[in-house]
Amino acid sequence: MKGKVLLLGIGNPSRKDDGLGPALAARFEADCPEGVDVDANYQLSLEDACTLSEYEKVVILDASAKGDGAFTFEEVEPDPAKEFSTHLILPPSILSIAREFFQAEGLLYVLGMRGYDFESFEEGLTEVAAANLEESEAYLRGWLTEA
Amino acid sequence: MSIPVETSARKITIEPVTRVEGHGKVTILLDDDGKVQQARLHIVEFRGFERFIQGRPFWEVPVIVQRLCGICPVSHHLAAAKAMDIIVGVDELSPTADKMRRLMHYGQMFQSHALHFFHLCSPDLLFGFGSDPKQRNVLGVAAAHPDLAVQGVNMRRFGQEIILATAGKKIHGTGAIPGGVNKNLTIEERDKFLAEIPQMKEWALSAVAIAKNYTVENLSTVADFGTFPSNYMSLVRDDGAMDLYHGKLRAIDHNGDKLIDGAPYSGYLDHIAEEVRNWSYMKFPFMKNMGTEDGWYRVGPLARMNVVDFIDTPLAEVARQEFVALGAGAPVHVTMGYHWARMIELLHSLEEMERLLNDPDLQGDELVRTGERRSEAVGVIEAPRGTLIHHYEVDDNDMVTMANLIVSTTHNNEGMNRSVAKVANDYLSGVEITEGLLNHIEVAIRAYDPCLSCATHAMGRMPLEVELVGADGKQLDRKVKD
Numbered sequence: 001m002k003g004k005v006l007l008l009g010i011g012n013p014s015r016k017d018d019g020l021g022p023a024l025a026a027r028f029e030a031d032c033p034e035g036v037d038v039d040a041n042y043q044l045s046l047e048d049a050c051t052l053s054e055y056e057k058v059v060i061l062d063a064s065a066k067g068d069g070a071f072t073f074e075e076v077e078p079d080p081a082k083e084f085s086t087h088l089i090l091p092p093s094i095l096s097i098a099r100e101f102f103q104a105e106g107l108l109y110v111l112g113m114r115g116y117d118f119e120s121f122e123e124g125l126t127e128v129a130a131a132n133l134e135e136s137e138a139y140l141r142g143w144l145t146e147a
Numbered sequence: 148m149s150i151p152v153e154t155s156a157r158k159i160t161i162e163p164v165t166r167v168e169g170h171g172k173v174t175i176l177l178d179d180d181g182k183v184q185q186a187r188l189h190i191v192e193f194r195g196f197e198r199f200i201q202g203r204p205f206w207e208v209p210v211i212v213q214r215l216c217g218i219c220p221v222s223h224h225l226a227a228a229k230a231m232d233i234i235v236g237v238d239e240l241s242p243t244a245d246k247m248r249r250l251m252h253y254g255q256m257f258q259s260h261a262l263h264f265f266h267l268c269s270p271d272l273l274f275g276f277g278s279d280p281k282q283r284n285v286l287g288v289a290a291a292h293p294d295l296a297v298q299g300v301n302m303r304r305f306g307q308e309i310i311l312a313t314a315g316k317k318i319h320g321t322g323a324i325p326g327g328v329n330k331n332l333t334i335e336e337r338d339k340f341l342a343e344i345p346q347m348k349e350w351a352l353s354a355v356a357i358a359k360n361y362t363v364e365n366l367s368t369v370a371d372f373g374t375f376p377s378n379y380m381s382l383v384r385d386d387g388a389m390d391l392y393h394g395k396l397r398a399i400d401h402n403g404d405k406l407i408d409g410a411p412y413s414g415y416l417d418h419i420a421e422e423v424r425n426w427s428y429m430k431f432p433f434m435k436n437m438g439t440e441d442g443w444y445r446v447g448p449l450a451r452m453n454v455v456d457f458i459d460t461p462l463a464e465v466a467r468q469e470f471v472a473l474g475a476g477a478p479v480h481v482t483m484g485y486h487w488a489r490m491i492e493l494l495h496s497l498e499e500m501e502r503l504l505n506d507p508d509l510q511g512d513e514l515v516r517t518g519e520r521r522s523e524a525v526g527v528i529e530a531p532r533g534t535l536i537h538h539y540e541v542d543d544n545d546m547v548t549m550a551n552l553i554v555s556t557t558h559n560n561e562g563m564n565r566s567v568a569k570v571a572n573d574y575l576s577g578v579e580i581t582e583g584l585l586n587h588i589e590v591a592i593r594a595y596d597p598c599l600s601c602a603t604h605a606m607g608r609m610p611l612e613v614e615l616v617g618a619d620g621k622q623l624d625r626k627v628k629d
Contacts, residue, residue, distance in 0.1 A: 014199065014214040042217025046262050047307070050300055080284040089266065100289040101296040121199040 005147055006051065007140075009040035009061040016122055017115025017129040020063040020136075024113065027137055033144050044089045049097035053104035057147055059140070060091055063129075064112030070132040071139065076108040111136060171597070173588055173613040175571045175580075177623070183575060184618075186568035187426055188560075188592065200550040205234050205541045206325055208550075212537070213319055215552075216598060218262075221255035221310055221320065222530035225392070226537040228323035229526030233413075234541050235325040236518020243511030244327035249392045250503045251313035251322060252528065253496040256391060257347075258306025259531035260448075260493040264354050265299025267593050268486045272361040276590040277368070298350045302493075305340075305347055309500065312336045327515035337504050344501045348462075351494040355466050358487040362473075369483040371573075373566035373591035376401035376480050378434065378443065379450035380558070382412065382529050387456030389495065391529040397454050398434060398444060403478050406434060412527040415536055421553070431560050432553060443561035446533030447595065448488035453478035458491075460498035466491040482566050485594040492531075530555050532598050556597040566591040580613050580626040588613055 009025025011018045025040040032038055037055070041048075044060070052058050064072060078099055079092035091110055098104035113136045115129045125133065171188060178184040196215065203211060209228040213220035225248060232240065240248070270283045273291060281287075288295055312332060314320025322328050362369060378401060382394035396418065398407040407418050421430035422439045433442035444450070452471060458464040470487055473479045503509065526537045533555030540549035556563075570591045574584045589611060615624040 012214055012217070014211075042214075042220075045218075046266055046303055047300055050304075080286040096284075096286065097296065100286055101300070121196050 004035040004056050005144065006037045006039065006055045006058045007061055008048070008051075008058060009038070010043055011063050012042050014121060014123055016117040016120045017125055018063050018118050019123070019125060020113040020115050020129055020133055021061040023125060023133055024061045024111075024137060024140070027133075028140075033141070036144060044091065044094055046089065046094075046097070049094050049104070050102050052094065052098035052106060052108060053102035056106045057109065058106060059109045059111055061111050061136075061140075062113070063115040063118070065115065065118065067112065067114045070114055070135040072110075072112045073139065073143070074110055074112075076110055111140060171592065171611050173567055173611070175567075175575065175613065175615050177578070177615065177617050179618045181578065181617075183568060183572045186564055186571050188563050188567050189427060196552065197550045200547050203547050204545050205231055205539065205547055206545070208539065208547060209323055209325070210319055210321055219255070219259065219530055219532070219598060221251060221314065222528055222535050223537070224314065224320055225252055225323055226526045226528045226530075226535045227539075228325065229393075229528065230524040230537045230539050231325035231526070232327075233524030233526070234521055234539070236520055237326040237516045238518070239516075240327055241511065241513035241516055242508040243331055243513055244515065246503050246506055246508050247313050247328045247331060248323055250332070250500060250509065251310055251320075252392045253499045253503070254306045254309025254313065256306075256496040256531055257493060257500065258303045258310070260489050260496070261299055261302035261306060261354075263489060263531075263596050264358075264486075264493065265296055265303075267596065268489070269295060269299070269357065271590060271593070272357055272486060275361075275365060275368075276372075276587070298353070302347060302350055305343055309340065312340070324515065326517055327513075329514060331511060331514065332504075332509040334510065337509065340500070341504050344497070344504070347497050348494075348501075351490075351497045352462065355487075355490045355494050358490040359466070359469065362481070362484060362487045366473075370481050372587075373482040373569045373594065374480055375482075375565050375569060376478075377445050377562060377565075378406060378437070378441075379453045379478060380407070380434075380444045380446055381451045381454045381534060382527060383455050384459075385409075388459040389451060389455040389457070390459075391451075391492070391496070393528075396527075399454055399478065401478065401480070403453070403474075403476075406436065412536070413525045415525060415527070415538075415553075419553070421557075427560075429557055429560050432558050433561075444558065445562040446555055446558040447485065447531075448492050449479065449482070449485045450533065451529065452484075452488045452491065458495055460495050460502070463491055463495035463498055466494060482591065482594050485596075489531075532556060532596060533558050554598055556595070559595050559597065563592060563595050563597060566594070575615075578615060578617070578623040580615055580624045582626075585611075585613055585626050 007025055007028050009021035011021035013019035013022050022040040025038050029038045076091045076095050078096040080096040095108045114132050117126045174187045175183055176185045209224050212223040212227045215223050270288055274283045314322035378398055380398040383397045384390035384394045396407050396410040396412050400406055410418055419432050420435050421432045423430055433439050458467045523540045528535050535555055536553040538551040539547055542548050567588055570587045574587050612627045614622055617623050
């Protein structure tokens, strides 16, 4: 077991609000509570299943394409459904693999931050998404104190 | 915040909500008689890359282009670096730089193919794509082959460690720079990798055997599944050998006769054009000498097996010969053959890495060469999913003024549409999209493993949506994979 909690930012910083996950990960990297590890990547991948087995709790930080609020925070249940592309591996699938093959016992959560512009090939968040990032960070810091 | 937070909730439907990339939509169009007239796989090619890259200094490009895709960043890194070699006037890299880049590339091929094999392909191959979906997933694999997933993850990890050692970083690698590389491989790194080669080879051979056995034992089912005759294209070495890092363009027709051969890829526009269709942002490449109707082609592992004369590593060559025997002298058109071909390339990549790791040039000191500056260049590489073309123009101030990319999935656009249409033709009954049809369409798309991250910019909410549209344009049915 590496540590208690891993925050895993997912997204592409060059696609506007898709960069919400890495942006929040960067904030926690700069000011990280004790016992929390931080990492970031473009998207989930197979080996993340192995990583999951090394933590008590993992929170995927990601942009969300829908929702009325600033963010959602939910626990993931494993689902072995098979995707049709290596370019789209979903959290329930990763959790299934982690549980079945790597004896992961920890919990997996997704913090989905509402984004709005995913089409532009540009760096930087939209103003609304940046505000959502603030709310998400405040919530997550509070959650971590209790985790 | 208006969304309730339910940390205790156990139910969750993680729609792909949280990912904006990776969505496909299939529209099946029926004619007046209710027969399949056409199938359209909508993968929305991103727009805006040219704008993003224009105005940037050319030396930044090999790093920036990795943001195009989280699965194949190394392919974009190397294709861009190859173009920028030309820009800085270097036609031939030092042996150390060339071999470091090749090692990086074969590491990428190995980890990418391992990911596809375990995550997508192995459940289909072990249980058959017509079997119960409740079994045909990673849990089913776990029950039947408990070691397989660990092998898959470890093979992927090995490839990624090769990338880390050659590119310098897990993501946003900087190893390849215009004119060369910025590091060599230490003896310690080399020895660590060499120690793992025997185990990786055993697993790679096992993966080839699984793919081969499935294809051969189920040939009566898979031979016709999403299958049709086509042209094929890839790079080949001057002597006709498979070379995934560098070579010249070769294309063959459905009989195996050469349509293009020995063509320097810098002149790709002399041979390839792209057709625009009003229903798709993604273009449809075709060979100019054949026209839009007959000139489309497929790329990737299946194409490479058909196009090359031989593979220059012993175990993979034996496997290739077994594969091409399926065609009995003609190209193998079996779409499901992509899986077997992919595993042969996995083995070949491992053999190439072993050869490179034993080459003392990797410890050489000549990392970068320079030359006379040029203003336009093309870099092409055989990426895991097929031929990847990067084309740039650079002004006197070192700024990129034009960028044009043709990614592997774009080359395969027509082929994927035809496979989906074939499956729809064979499995659609009435005007209902059954779970079986949806499943078979997925299987057909999975064979190509389209690169959605680089090929799409559209946001969506479902991984795969299939709609059935009547001759009057009205939607008859719609089903979503959830």
